[in-house]
Amino acid sequence: EAQVTQNPRYLITVTGKKLTVTCSQNMNHEYMSWYRQDPGLGLRQIYYSMNVEVTDKGDVPEGYKVSRKEKRNFPLILESPSPNQTSLYFCASSSSGGPREQFFGPGTRLTVL
Amino acid sequence: KNQVEQSPQSLIILEGKNCTLQCNYTVSPFSNLRWYKQDTGRGPVSLTIMTFSENTKSNGRYTATLDADTKQSSLHITASQLSDSASYICVVSGSYNTDKLIFGTGTRLQVFP
Numbered sequence: 001e002a003q004v005t006q007n008p009r010y011l012i013t014v015t016g017k018k019l020t021v022t023c024s025q026n027m028n029h030e031y032m033s034w035y036r037q038d039p040g041l042g043l044r045q046i047y048y049s050m051n052v053e054v055t056d057k058g059d060v061p062e063g064y065k066v067s068r069k070e071k072r073n074f075p076l077i078l079e080s081p082s083p084n085q086t087s088l089y090f091c092a093s094s095s096s097g098g099p100r101e102q103f104f105g106p107g108t109r110l111t112v113l
Numbered sequence: 114k115n116q117v118e119q120s121p122q123s124l125i126i127l128e129g130k131n132c133t134l135q136c137n138y139t140v141s142p143f144s145n146l147r148w149y150k151q152d153t154g155r156g157p158v159s160l161t162i163m164t165f166s167e168n169t170k171s172n173g174r175y176t177a178t179l180d181a182d183t184k185q186s187s188l189h190i191t192a193s194q195l196s197d198s199a200s201y202i203c204v205v206s207g208s209y210n211t212d213k214l215i216f217g218t219g220t221r222l223q224v225f226p
Contacts (some may be wrong), residue, residue, distance in 0.1 A: 042216030
C-alpha cells in the first residue's frame, strides 16, 4: 500500500530533550516536506527536500533540523524542544513533474512541557 | 502577501443537504489550486487539483470550481453524508515554485443526521 508513515504518532517530552520524528514513504517520491498545524492557523511548512541531500527552509524553520540521506526517509529533528513547538506535525511527499499531489502522513502530536 | 482565505469558518448542515465552501486567494503568479479533506487528527487527503486552464473538476459528490480571473474557488458537496464531517482546506501553489503550497485555515463542516 502506497503510504507515508510517521513515528511516533504521539509524544510528550520536556523542554530541551532532543527528539527525532521519523518520516518514510514507499512511493519513490523525490519531494518531501514537513508541516506543522496549530489551531486557527493553516498548515505551515517547516522544511522541504527536493531530493536526496537537497533540503531547504520553509516558512517556520527555527528550532528544527532535517536531513535527507535516503530517498524514502526525511526525519525531523528538534535539538532543544521548547513549549512553542507543541503542535501537530505532518510529513508529506510527492513525485516530480506537473501539479503534483502531495500525500500526507497520519501526523505526530507533540507536546513539550 | 500571498494568502488563502476560506469561508465560512464552520458550517453545520443536515445529512442529505448540499453545501458550498468558498476560497479566495491572492497568490500570484498562480499555478494550481487544491482542495483537501482533513478528518480530525488525521492527515489531509487530496480531493481535487485544478490548474489555471481548468474551471471545474469533480470527484464523486465533490465538485470544485475555479475562477482564475477573480481568484476564487468553491467546493460544492452534493447530498452530504455523515462521513463528510471534516475540515476542508483550500491550498494554492504559485508558478515560481509549484512545490510551495499556501494553505487556507479550512472550513469545519459538521453533518448531522
